[in-house]
Amino acid sequence: MNNTKEVGNVGVPEEAVMKKVVGSLIFGFTLLIVFAGPAAADLTDYFVSAEWLSETKDNVTVVDVRIGPKYLLGHIDGAIHIDKTQFLKKREGVKSLVPDARELARLLDRYGIGKDTVVVAYAEHTNPYSARFVWMLRYHGHEKSYVLDGGYEKWAGEKRPVAILPTKVTAKKGYRVTSSQDIRAGAGYIYTRLHNPSVVIWDTRRPGEYNGTEVRADRGGHIPGSVHLNWVDLQKDVDGIKVVKSEDEIRELLASKGIVPGNEIVAHCQTGIRSSYATLVLKGLGYENVKNYDGSWIEWANNTSLPIELPGKLAQTEKITE
DSSP states (O other), rough: OOOOOOOOOOOTHHHHHHHHHHHHHHHHHHHHHHHHOOOSSOOGGGGHHHHHHHHHGGEEEEESSHHHHHHHHOETTTTTTTTGGGGEEEETTTTEEEOOOOEEEEHHHHOOOTTTOOOEEOTTTTTTTTHHHHHHHHHHOOOEEEETTTHHHHHTTTTOOOSSSSOOOOOOOOOOOOOOOOEEOHHHHTTTTTOOTTEEEOOOOOHHOOOOOOSSSOEEEEEETTTEOOOOEEEETTEEEEEOOHHHHHHHHHHHTOOOOOSSSEOOOOOSHHHHHHHHHHHHHSSSSSSESSSSSHHHHHHSSOOOTTTTTEEEOOOOOO
């Protein structure tokens, strides 16, 4: 992926003498863009390259959200490890929900992440848990958070520094959530918008999950009226590693499914993980009215008062309230 945050070469008459000065200016300008944030939405507002991270790593907190054993077998040098169980919460029988403001503050204090900390999260190149971590931070107003495009495989494949020993964590106190983004939806919110022509419910699961042949909850099928586009179709293979497609490629793909900027888009999957990736992509494309349903299919399907749809059949149920 071409990273527009990077600054091009600056020509100088005495390159040998000025190389270090120019490098410092480029690095400083790159950081200024990150901390200030660009005016217009771009995929690089949410996904950063291994090259960019290599140049700015000393000024960010890198978070590895893979399972513990993988972290211990090798991780980005300096990265801390936060297991997914620490940022996925269970409430009223529904798992994988976003933590509330107090829970998030405790988590980030534990790992020394402050309000102004720039966070870059990564997992495997095909693992969307890094996107879920960043979506969670963005939802709670922590804008300086990004997904490492291509994940650990991209970093390691480019022979960038890795380590085995865990990175020391220094806890701090005082993180407070002061604002939040309107990028989350619940079951009741979706129910009241079923078949609304201005709302697109985007099912990001595998085809079998959508059509009901792959059942991973009490019921199989999909939310009535939802459109299907597998989240993996947002990625492309580059030298054996999955990275996010170009803006033009994604826009064409989304338009073919009716997922267009003029509508409200509510994405979901099984537990709101894959749909987090989809949500960040949409935000990076400038879609303004985007939400992720973190309760997702596991909540919807297990609540028999909610309607489901199977090929050629609509399950009739009673209306619920939010």
